[in-house]
Amino acid sequence: MTIEDLIKIYEIKKKKYGAQAYRHISNVLKEAKKQHEKDFTGNDHEQSWRAFKGKNLEKLIEYIIMDEVLNLGLKVVNGNTIERTNSANLSKELSSVKRNLLIDYGEFGFHLPDVDIIIYNPKTNKVIAVLSSKVTLRERIAQTGYWKIKLASDDATKHIQVYFVTPDEDGTLTIKKPAKKGRAIVEVDTDGSYVLSETDIEESAKVKMFDKFIDDIKRLLK
Numbered sequence: 001m002t003i004e005d006l007i008k009i010y011e012i013k014k015k016k017y018g019a020q021a022y023r024h025i026s027n028v029l030k031e032a033k034k035q036h037e038k039d040f041t042g043n044d045h046e047q048s049w050r051a052f053k054g055k056n057l058e059k060l061i062e063y064i065i066m067d068e069v070l071n072l073g074l075k076v077v078n079g080n081t082i083e084r085t086n087s088a089n090l091s092k093e094l095s096s097v098k099r100n101l102l103i104d105y106g107e108f109g110f111h112l113p114d115v116d117i118i119i120y121n122p123k124t125n126k127v128i129a130v131l132s133s134k135v136t137l138r139e140r141i142a143q144t145g146y147w148k149i150k151l152a153s154d155d156a157t158k159h160i161q162v163y164f165v166t167p168d169e170d171g172t173l174t175i176k177k178p179a180k181k182g183r184a185i186v187e188v189d190t191d192g193s194y195v196l197s198e199t200d201i202e203e204s205a206k207v208k209m210f211d212k213f214i215d216d217i218k219r220l221l222k
Helices: 003-039 045-071 079-084 092-099 141-152 181-189 210-221
Strands: 075-078 117-121 126-133 161-166 192-195 207-209
Touching: 003 045, 003 210, 045 075, 045 117, 045 126, 045 210, 075 079, 079 092, 079 117, 126 141, 126 210, 141 161, 141 181, 161 210, 181 207, 192 210, 207 210
Parallel strands: 126 161, 161 192, 192 207
Antiparallel strands: 075 117, 117 126
16 A cells, blocks of 8 residues: 555545545545555554554645645645755755744754645745644644744744644544634644544634635735
8 A cells, every 4th residue: 555545545536526525535544444454464454554644644635735736836845855854965945945944942953843744935945834634633733733833933934834634533623612622722823724524614714624725825825
């Protein structure tokens, strides 16, 4: 099972559901899990699947948004590409993007935030937005809130929007009030979350279905 297999399953959903295909990401993952299990030859399939799912959900989201982001004149890069590659081995463009995302920890140096996807303007290499993606909020949402606070505390990075993209499989974002802890963190400590689920959610200025994502990026550019 590879990311290409995951994309194939998504494309089948896209033929069936069109623009609403994003709502069926959980089903894409369920189908992929069956295939992954068939191909698996170790002892602990569940652990292997969790690792595969975590790594490839972000790649699938990157694939889904790529064309529309490029149409806006922006570019997308995976956070791991910038994090793991020595600056000397990055292109001049990506090296500049990396510098524009660094957080200053004073005597403890400069460090990158943990993000899955970076959207930037290739004309200026200015970072527009960063995305984290997980199947449920509890896996990373407090960390995402932390990175927003750190980026917002420096003039060089305070403009960067920090988003969380999730199928929200445990329903943390469904109801606005009374808010669950994860929803409260999204509403107060991030720039917003976009939901890829079949279930409708109670939307707000910060919590929306995923089909609003590109429109919000367009608004940032204005």
